[in-house]
Amino acid sequence: MINFQYLRTTSAKSALALLQKDKNAKFIAGGTNLIDLMKRGVTSPEKLIDINHVPLRQIELVGHNIIIGALASNTNVAENKLIKEKLPLLAMALNAGASAQLRNVATVGGNMMQRTRCGYFYDTEMPCNKREPGSGCGAIGGFNRMHAIFGTSDKCIAVHPSDMCVALTALDAVVVIANAKGERKLLFKDFHRLPGDTPQLDNNLKADEMIIRLEIPANNLAAHSHYLKVRDRASYAFALVSVAAAVEISDNKIKDVRLAMGGVAHKPWRLTASEDFLKGKEANAQNFEQAASLAMSGAKGFGENDFKLAMSPNSIIEALNLATAKV
Ligand SMILES: Cc1cc2nc3c(=O)[nH]c(=O)nc-3n(C[C@H](O)[C@H](O)[C@H](O)COP(=O)(O)OP(=O)(O)OC[C@H]3O[C@@H](n4cnc5c(N)ncnc54)[C@H](O)[C@@H]3O)c2cc1C
Ligand code: SF4
Known part of the structure; x- marks a missing residue:
């Protein structure tokens, strides 16, 4: 087991200030993916910044947008009356993922940031360009039953494993992201990346940024x-x-x-x-x-x-x- 420092924070501002000080720190939300990755030696952050006490669990209608905080749990989103009524596609996608116990602690931000389930990525003895750039891709010519058929590169053919994110892409969601200087918005469809020559990058969140909330425009769907x-x-x-x-x-x-x-x-x-x-x-x-x-x-x-x-x-x-x- 690796040693790491554990810090708890109660505001987005202080979470971002802690991240700014140490780029090798990682936020921990539900921990359902990050802890697995740490146990297997795929990632070894020196600091964990616990963001569970940051007040970002809101699910509400503001004007024409449904707002979902980054720390809302997968269960609370899927079971929310507003979501079931206005965005049943999102509720269905969430309920199709993982298990009830996992959904109770998994968060919206963590779900977006979860890493691929490619077996080579989790096995530190095997080549994997995503885990160790330049080491090769074990899945090309190897076990690739779960892998991609669109947008692949000669460096990586992994898939993003989330169900929730598929529904959010279809629903034209917008991601609100913050760093210590302020907020920016990104269309959900542009949040995740194709592998290209940099498969180590799953998405366009920068090292000093945090997912704050989603804004989903109302629709008639x-x-x-x-x-x-x-x-x-x-x-x-x-x-x-x-x-x-x-x-x-x-x-x-x-x-x-x-x-x-x-x-x-x-x-x-x-x-x-x-x-x-x-x-x-x-x-x-x-x-x-x-x-x-x-x-x-x-x-x-x-x-x-x-x-x-x-x-x-x-x-x-x-x-x-x-x-x-x-x-
Ligand atoms: C056995 C098993 C089965 C599963 N099956 C499915 C499935 O069928 N479908 C599916 O979609 N998912 C599935 N999952 C994945 C599960 O949905 C994710 O593990 C979960 O959503 C991650 O959320 P978390 O809050 O626990 O994230 P964590 O593990 O806490 O964090 C994951 C990553 O997100 C980062 N992070 C968290 N919050 C923020 C934030 N606000 N801003 C920036 N970075 C942040 C963390 O630093 C970390 O890098 C499964 C998981 C397991 C263990
Ligand atoms: S498909 Fe991607 S994640 Fe899987 S072994 Fe190849 S580079 Fe690694």
């Missing part, structure tokens, strides 16, 4: 929303493929539609071409098939994960069917 997660077990398993689908139907036509996938890329994968195709069209099997086919442009398997090339379009069609069948 609640009635026809579905989060479909295909996995090896019915619970307590990461997605092989997942699809967040939300549709607004007016006069028998698709007025607005949001589609994003999980389990297929280094970041939640928004299906913009499929969305553009579906807008203004009827919600029918033929159009759903065409949208699913458009989504697969550029997809590439790596051997063990080739099954995702067929599972993905089938899952898109099924998610659209389930979303639009709701009354």
